[in-house]
Amino acid sequence: MLKLSRKTEYALMALRHLYGKTTEQLTSSKEIAATYRIPGELLAKTLQQLAREGIVETVQGPLGGYRLKVNLEKVSLTDFIELLEGPVALTDCSIDKNCDQLGTCTIRTPIHRINDTMKNVFNNVTLAEVMQ
Amino acid sequence: MLKLSRKTEYALMALRHLYGKTTEQLTSSKEIAATYRIPGELLAKTLQQLAREGIVETVQGPLGGYRLKVNLEKVSLTDFIELLEGPVALTDCSIDKNCDQLGTCTIRTPIHRINDTMKNVFNNVTLAEVMQ
DNA sequence: ACTTATACGACCTCTAAGGTCGGATTAAAC
């Protein structure tokens, strides 16, 4: 499985939309949602989250909307996914979480190795590259 | 969050257990479950599934149990995960599944590129390597 | 004032992961 969440996909499409625009130019959440047939309320919430995290900037009121804040070449896909979905890890033990098998597990070490490799793939992709 | 399912982890631990034994030597599902504190019924079902898929061999009756059937160097991690969890893909469109955004999606192509890279990571790892 | 946007939290629904249970089948051991 190893699927990306819908929220992340929507967020990427929104960023892609903002990416084309000139700095300072605003786009409303509603407009983006309509363009790509994304559930409006969900996208709005997601953009709000991205605003809190400093990825986009918001202007309230009529004629308000969102615009990019950071340079997308400086943000790795890992950073972005973790912003929205929490830690990227193949197993619970790759992060804090305790697991009933912690004491008896025989595959932890090799799994961690693979986990690192996979995470490197995402680390080496910037958001700017996803916009191509 | 791109996590492996519990079932897959249990299956890997079980394979790791069988990997050490000589061919022909049998181990019962119950014994493996007890050794690693894995829910017995769940492991049993998982091993049955692996038997149907031809990864392990089973002998019924008392003194029965499981033993490896295939050479673990010939099985990629992708194959294994897909056996247990279904297709490995970052998005629905990477497999058949239709998606409401299929017509309007702007990130499909780059996502597919990343999907391929990620899948290659798992393709290039054999189960034998996970047993190390 | 009115309108149009973001902001935020509560809530709902559905699916799948994870686990449990009960019983059927097979075959070694007595």
Next chain:
DNA sequence: GTTTAATCCGACCTTAGAGGTCGTATAAGT
């Protein structure tokens, strides 16, 4: 041949999270 210890198989339960909706507050341009 009965018992016993294992695999087999499907039905079921529970919970967490994904995905989405709603109502309302707040900000700002006209």
